[in-house]
Amino acid sequence: MTARVPLYGLMAEFADVNHLVSAIRKLRQMGYRRLDAFTPFPVEEVWEELGVHRNMVSFLVFCGGLAGCLFGIGLQYWTSAIDYPINVGGRPLFSIPAFVPITFECTVLFAALTAVLGMLALNGLPAPYHPVFNVPRFALASRDRFFLCVEATDPLFDREGTRRVLESLSPVSVAEVPD
Amino acid sequence: MSAPARDLGPIIGPGHTFETVTDKIAAVVLSETRKGWMLGFGISFVLLTIFLQCVAVLFVRGIGIWGINIPVGWGFDIINFVWWIGIGHAGTLISAILLLFRQTWRTSINRFAEAMTLFAVACAGLYPILHLGRPWLFYWLLPYPNAMGMWPNFRSPLMWDVFAVSTYATVSALFWFVGLIPDLATLRDRSTSRVGRIIYGILAMGWRGSARHWNRYETAYLLLAGLSTPLVVSVHSVVSFDFAVGIIPGWHATIFPPYFVAGAIYAGFAMVLTLTIPLRRYYGLEDFITMRHINYMARVMLATGLVVAYGYLMEIFMAWYSGNPFESFMVKNRLTGPYSTLYAALIVTNVVIPQLLWFQRVRTNIPLLFAVAMSINVGMWLERYVIIVVSLHRDFLPSSWGMYAGTIYDYGTFIGTIGLFLTLLFLFIRLLPMISIFEMRTLLPEAKVKEKHA
Numbered sequence: 001m002t003a004r005v006p007l008y009g010l011m012a013e014f015a016d017v018n019h020l021v022s023a024i025r026k027l028r029q030m031g032y033r034r035l036d037a038f039t040p041f042p043v044e045e046v047w048e049e050l051g052v053h054r055n056m057v058s059f060l061v062f063c064g065g066l067a068g069c070l071f072g073i074g075l076q077y078w079t080s081a082i083d084y085p086i087n088v089g090g091r092p093l094f095s096i097p098a099f100v101p102i103t104f105e106c107t108v109l110f111a112a113l114t115a116v117l118g119m120l121a122l123n124g125l126p127a128p129y130h131p132v133f134n135v136p137r138f139a140l141a142s143r144d145r146f147f148l149c150v151e152a153t154d155p156l157f158d159r160e161g162t163r164r165v166l167e168s169l170s171p172v173s174v175a176e177v178p179d
Numbered sequence: 180m181s182a183p184a185r186d187l188g189p190i191i192g193p194g195h196t197f198e199t200v201t202d203k204i205a206a207v208v209l210s211e212t213r214k215g216w217m218l219g220f221g222i223s224f225v226l227l228t229i230f231l232q233c234v235a236v237l238f239v240r241g242i243g244i245w246g247i248n249i250p251v252g253w254g255f256d257i258i259n260f261v262w263w264i265g266i267g268h269a270g271t272l273i274s275a276i277l278l279l280f281r282q283t284w285r286t287s288i289n290r291f292a293e294a295m296t297l298f299a300v301a302c303a304g305l306y307p308i309l310h311l312g313r314p315w316l317f318y319w320l321l322p323y324p325n326a327m328g329m330w331p332n333f334r335s336p337l338m339w340d341v342f343a344v345s346t347y348a349t350v351s352a353l354f355w356f357v358g359l360i361p362d363l364a365t366l367r368d369r370s371t372s373r374v375g376r377i378i379y380g381i382l383a384m385g386w387r388g389s390a391r392h393w394n395r396y397e398t399a400y401l402l403l404a405g406l407s408t409p410l411v412v413s414v415h416s417v418v419s420f421d422f423a424v425g426i427i428p429g430w431h432a433t434i435f436p437p438y439f440v441a442g443a444i445y446a447g448f449a450m451v452l453t454l455t456i457p458l459r460r461y462y463g464l465e466d467f468i469t470m471r472h473i474n475y476m477a478r479v480m481l482a483t484g485l486v487v488a489y490g491y492l493m494e495i496f497m498a499w500y501s502g503n504p505f506e507s508f509m510v511k512n513r514l515t516g517p518y519s520t521l522y523a524a525l526i527v528t529n530v531v532i533p534q535l536l537w538f539q540r541v542r543t544n545i546p547l548l549f550a551v552a553m554s555i556n557v558g559m560w561l562e563r564y565v566i567i568v569v570s571l572h573r574d575f576l577p578s579s580w581g582m583y584a585g586t587i588y589d590y591g592t593f594i595g596t597i598g599l600f601l602t603l604l605f606l607f608i609r610l611l612p613m614i615s616i617f618e619m620r621t622l623l624p625e626a627k628v629k630e631k632h633a
Binding site for chain 1: 196197198201202322328329330331333334338339342343346349350353354356357361364365367368369384385386387388389390391392393394395396397398399402403406407409410413417420617618620621625626628629
């Protein structure tokens, strides 16, 4: 290997989604694991080929919703029954039916905030810098092109060998991604 | 997506590719400012200054400048609050509920409708605060530990409203922003100006379209839709509790929540049509917002309009059936009292004219449909006027009856919030993609993976 610039990986560009899907399948069969695909819209088949199935977002949102629910009911219980009880004609201080709307709103609010912040945090966003943006043609990933990156940390990665493999998968171009 | 018997045309015009969809929608933002936009923005901004002027006078002189009095303590402020918040329901309905029902046609209009929702809720939120008398103390509504040693009354629907509306505004903003992230990345990559690249770059937060990111993104987006669906129903239900929990005849009715929610969707779709009809033409987006979309929106209006008409009918029926003299007087007063003209106008604009939507020919006739949508916008405003003012002005004791009329400041504030709404909309159209680009890409035939086993 002739190490000129440290490499993040090799990036292949595809003109349509079918080529990308079969390229991922081929590379996975060869044993490559540190792959990532970049598409202009979500493609389920790409996740399947990459072996991306479950994620933590749903679980986090459930926890967020639960926390919101407990917060809502707890706030109303504590303020109305403990900290500032007002006896209105002997009616119960902890009047659950009247506390349902705010409990519901707090549940939704906390769950929604968790969904967005959790998704961003798990994705590592905001990310001010990422090596893939060093490839000039990568700007098309947000328009009409599909990219596949083999990261240099993959045990099978070989600058020349991997490049030859990628070029055999009918890409539009193959580029080196400087780190 | 089963095609109806009659051909309604495609969801997206023929011959489009990923490139053309991206470039066409992004061009509205990235090209030079057009004269028509400048004119529209200018007019809206003038209206916005009227709002600022009215609010400045209000802050100096207090709410005595408005027409409200005793017995009519809720006037234009609450009418406009309910009107705006109703309009603000279409966006989340389109983005969340139609997403869960897999109505792919929603993709062309959801971004725009969400923005409209956000701005309508912003206008709505201003009214209760301005109505407070001492608006600078609005934070007393929030439960925070304070030197007075008191807490808000959580048993009051007005308190529920604070939580419902602020949650709705927050969740709508989140939903809208999450939907925008991939498109902001597109604008970052397509923008030719340095400033544009920096600003869109910061907002896109380094989105790169990685498959792992898309996977979590889709989960989060779907969950947000699921959370927003009951939320959107809850908001206008809670708004209707502001009335239904009170004992005023004309307010104290169990039909209020469903009837208010249907009215909100009705008003929201009318406003979406009012705005998209001129926009799609001006920006040449007929390929993305097709006749099929227009037709579907007209159908939703017809359906929700019928629910609203049923609500009107039930109010009259219950007044008779309950045998309550105050209820039956309220209906008689509505139909024949001093505000009967407004009630008649309400029935014509909100019930009679929308029946035209039964006809396919009307649903596909753009100028006529625009006129029907305008009629509903007016009708829904009249509905709130009738519910609030006409119920309040003559309640139980004839000695406490009175009359109500808005003053110039009432009208000025109302026109002013229309200015605020339009100003925000014009800025949105100019600065952000009004159609979700990445979701439009998924509708193209080339986005489907053809399964071939290698």
